[in-house]
Amino acid sequence: GQQVMQIPQYQHVQEGEDFTTYCNSSTTLSNIQWYKQRPGGHPVFLIQLVKSGEVKKQKRLTFQFGEAKKNSSLHITATQTTDVGTYFCAGPEVPTGGFKTIFGAGTRLFVKA
Amino acid sequence: DTEVTQTPKHLVMGMTNKKSLKCEQHMGHRAMYWYKQKAKKPPELMFVYSYEKLSINESVPSRFSPECPNSSLLNLHLHALQPEDSALYLCASSQAPGEGYGYTFGSGTRLTVV
Numbered sequence: 001g002q003q004v005m006q007i008p009q010y011q012h013v014q015e016g017e018d019f020t021t022y023c024n025s026s027t028t029l030s031n032i033q034w035y036k037q038r039p040g041g042h043p044v045f046l047i048q049l050v051k052s053g054e055v056k057k058q059k060r061l062t063f064q065f066g067e068a069k070k071n072s073s074l075h076i077t078a079t080q081t082t083d084v085g086t087y088f089c090a091g092p093e094v095p096t097g098g099f100k101t102i103f104g105a106g107t108r109l110f111v112k113a
Numbered sequence: 114d115t116e117v118t119q120t121p122k123h124l125v126m127g128m129t130n131k132k133s134l135k136c137e138q139h140m141g142h143r144a145m146y147w148y149k150q151k152a153k154k155p156p157e158l159m160f161v162y163s164y165e166k167l168s169i170n171e172s173v174p175s176r177f178s179p180e181c182p183n184s185s186l187l188n189l190h191l192h193a194l195q196p197e198d199s200a201l202y203l204c205a206s207s208q209a210p211g212e213g214y215g216y217t218f219g220s221g222t223r224l225t226v227v
Contacts, residue, residue: 030212042203043156045215088155092212099144099169099210103155 002027004091006104014112019076021107023089030092032065032072033101038085046074079111116140119204119219127227128194134222136187136204142217144210145187147179148203150221156203162187163210194226 003026013019023032031050035043047056049065049072056063062075076083086106093100117138126132136145144163148156160179161169167179176198178190187204201221207214 033215035216035218042201042218042220043216045217048213048215050213099161099163100158100171101216106155108153 002093002102004089004102004104006089006107008107009105010108010110012110012112013079015081016078019079019083019109021074021087021089021109023072023074023104025070025091027094028069030069032069033090034063034072034074035088035090035103036085037088037106041085043088076109079109081111081113084109084111117204117206117217117219119202119222121222122220123223123225125225125227126191126194128196130194131190131192133191134189134202134204134224136189136219137185138206138217139185140206140208140217141184142206142208143184144207144214145181146205146207146216147187147189148205148218150201150203156218160189161210168210191224194224196226199224199226 005024007022031048033048034046036046037043047063052069053067054065060077064073086108088106089104090101093102120135146161147159149159150156158171159173162181165181176193180188201223203221204219205216207216
């Protein structure tokens with residue numbers, strides 16, 4: 001079945017270092033979404049990418065959607081302790097017309113001050 | 114009002130108990146979802162309601178019974194649960210069903226089955 005894979009599983013960084021998480025789908029996606037879940041919290045919607053090759057920025061966060069619309073990345077510049085959490089990518093399941101959103105396994109980010 | 118409210122925040126129940134989880138949103142969203150999340154795992158879809166009708170049931174055991182009384186409310190009725198059902202239960206909503214809409218999640222109900 002359709003899969004959304006995410007790497008790395010976790011990453012430890014020193015505050016101020018950059019961080020990137022990658023997401024790969026087994027099928028072409030019409031869009032991809034990114035969520036952040038703080039420890040003990042709930043997923044919070046960050047952004048949605050729709051167009052092939054799209055790049056969007058939110059302050060220190062840069063999101064990219066691949067040209068083939070099968071992969072995406074989230075890059076954080078100069079991490080801060082407030083960036084700690086798990087970052088999930090998510091894409092619509094094709095057969096259900098997007099009624100079902102498939103989440104990647106997530107990347108847990110640890111930031112050491 | 115741009116949030117999804119879930120009650121209770123924590124619930125401990127015995128295997129013979131009956132309880133209900135409640136979810137409410139006032140954003141006019143027409144799709145609502147129940148997700149189950151185990152520790153260090155991604156959210157796992159249980160049910161999708163589209164315009165108050167059950168659209169997707171991800172082969173969830175019958176001890177979980179969803180209900181959508183109106184466009185703002187979503188309930189999850191629990192009966193005869195097992196300890197392995199202990200998890201964070203998340204409600205979410207989106208503007209409409211289908212592609213193209215981000216989800217707004219509630220803060221969840223942390224359920225422990227004893």
